[in-house]
Amino acid sequence: MAKLQLKKVAKVYEDGYRAVKNIDLDIQDKEFIVLVGPSGCGKSTTLRMIAGLEGISEGEMYIGETLVNNIPPKERDIAMVFQSYALYPHMTVRDNIAFALRMAGISKTVRYQRVDEVAKTLQLTDLLDKKPGALSGGQRQRVALGRAMVRDPKVFLLDEPLSNLDAKLRVTMRSEIVNLHRKLETTFVYVTHDQTEAMTMGTRIAVMSVGNVEQFDTPANLYYNPANVFVAEFIGSPQMNMIHGKIIKENDVIYFQTVENKIRLPQEIVDRLTVEATGQDVLLGIRPENIDYADDPEETNVITVNAKNVEQVGSDTYVYFDLKAAARESFARFNPPRMIPLGADIPLTMDLTKVMLFDKGSEQAILTPRPVEGVF
Ligand code: ADP
Numbered sequence: 001m002a003k004l005q006l007k008k009v010a011k012v013y014e015d016g017y018r019a020v021k022n023i024d025l026d027i028q029d030k031e032f033i034v035l036v037g038p039s040g041c042g043k044s045t046t047l048r049m050i051a052g053l054e055g056i057s058e059g060e061m062y063i064g065e066t067l068v069n070n071i072p073p074k075e076r077d078i079a080m081v082f083q084s085y086a087l088y089p090h091m092t093v094r095d096n097i098a099f100a101l102r103m104a105g106i107s108k109t110v111r112y113q114r115v116d117e118v119a120k121t122l123q124l125t126d127l128l129d130k131k132p133g134a135l136s137g138g139q140r141q142r143v144a145l146g147r148a149m150v151r152d153p154k155v156f157l158l159d160e161p162l163s164n165l166d167a168k169l170r171v172t173m174r175s176e177i178v179n180l181h182r183k184l185e186t187t188f189v190y191v192t193h194d195q196t197e198a199m200t201m202g203t204r205i206a207v208m209s210v211g212n213v214e215q216f217d218t219p220a221n222l223y224y225n226p227a228n229v230f231v232a233e234f235i236g237s238p239q240m241n242m243i244h245g246k247i248i249k250e251n252d253v254i255y256f257q258t259v260e261n262k263i264r265l266p267q268e269i270v271d272r273l274t275v276e277a278t279g280q281d282v283l284l285g286i287r288p289e290n291i292d293y294a295d296d297p298e299e300t301n302v303i304t305v306n307a308k309n310v311e312q313v314g315s316d317t318y319v320y321f322d323l324k325a326a327a328r329e330s331f332a333r334f335n336p337p338r339m340i341p342l343g344a345d346i347p348l349t350m351d352l353t354k355v356m357l358f359d360k361g362s363e364q365a366i367l368t369p370r371p372v373e374g375v376f
Pocket residue numbers: 013014015017019037038039040041042043044045046
C-alpha cells in the first residue's frame with residue numbers, strides 16, 4: 001500500500017521564507033497526482049519533502065500508515081526522477097540502471113536480470129551497452145526512469161522530467177510515462193509548471209500558488225468547476241476570459257451588468273448561485289470555446305467586437321479583442337475555423353449556460369459545481 005498523506009505540512013527555509021503553507025494532500029494508492037503551478041509556488045519543495053530530501057517544518061506526512069517525518073530518504077521506498085536525468089556519464093546504460101541495486105549489495109546475476117526486465121518495459125534493450133553521451137534526450141530520460149524503476153519503489157516522484165526535451169518529444173514521453181504508470185500500478189507524484197502536461201497526465205491535480213494548494217481535483221473539475229479565479233485562469237489555454245460586472249435584479253429577472261452591456265443570466269446559472277448575489281460585484285468567466293460567431297445577428301445577447309488579432313491554427317480560429325469590462329485581452333475560439341479579416345467588427349454570442357461566476361473580493365466561485373461525469 002502506498003497511500004501518501006500530507007497533513008498541514010509546511011516548509012520554512014532557514015532564511016525564514018515560508019515556501020509551503022499548511023498543505024493537505026490525501027493521495028490514494030496507485031494514483032497519478034500532478035502538482036502544478038507557476039514557478040516558485042512550492043512544487044519542488046513539496047516533492048522534496050515527500051522524498052525526504054528536505055525536512056518538514058510543520059505538520060505530518062504518512063506513507064501507508066507510517067509517519068515518515070523523521071525517516072531518512074533511503075528508507076522511504078521512494079524513487080525520484082529529476083529534470084537533469086543525473087546519469088553517470090562514464091557508465092553504460094546497464095550499469096546506470098543497475099547502480100542502486102549494486103549499492104544495495106544485490107548479486108550481479110539478479111541485478112542484470114532485473115535490468116533486463118526494466119529495459120524491456122522501457123524499450124532500452126538495444127541500448128544497454130551504450131553510454132549516456134550516445135543517447136538522445138528521450139532515451140536518456142527513459143534511462144533515468146529505468147534507474148528509478150529498478151528498485152521497485154512504492155512511490156515515484158518526478159520533478160519536471162520532460163522540461164529538457166523538445167516540444168514533440170515531450171508529447172511522446174508524456175504518453176510513455178502515463179503508460180508506464182498503468183503498467184507499474186504504483187503511486188506517481190509528478191511536478192510540472194505546464195498546465196497541458198498536468199491535464200493530460202494526472203488522475204488528480206493539485207493546483208498550487210505561493211505555497212498553497214488552491215484546488216486538488218480531477219482534470220474535468222478543474223476545467224469546468226474551478227474553485228477560484230486563480231485556478232480558472234491557470235487551467236486552459238488560451239486563458240479563460242474574465243469580465244467585471246455586477247449582478248442585478250430587475251422585475252425578478254437576474255442580469256449580469258457591465259459598463260457596456262446588460263446580459264440576462266439563464267435560469268440554470270441563477271439556480272446554481274450559492275449566495276444572494278443581487279448587488280454584488282462579480283467576475284464572470286467564460287472560456288474562449290464558449291464564445292461563437294453570431295451567424296444570426298438578431299439573436300439576443302449579441303455583442304460586437306473588433307478583431308484586433310486573428311490566428312488561424314488550422315483546426316480553429318482564435319480572435320483577440322478588447323472589452324472595456326475585461327481585466328485583460330479577451331479571446332474567442334471558433335471551431336470549425338472561419339475567415340475573419342483583421343480589424344473587422346464581428347458579432348459574437350456567448351453560451352451563457354457555461355459561464356462561471358466569482359465573488360470579486362474573495363475571488364471564490366459562487367456557483368455550485370456543474371456535473372462533469374463523462375465529460376472527459
Ligand atoms: P517551484 O518548484 O514551484 O518552482 P520551489 O519549491 O523550488 O518552487 O520554491 C518555492 C519557493 O521557495 C521559491 O520562492 C524559492 O525561491 C524558495 N526556496 C527554494 N529553496 C530555498 C532555500 N533552500 N532557501 C530559501 N528559499 C528557498
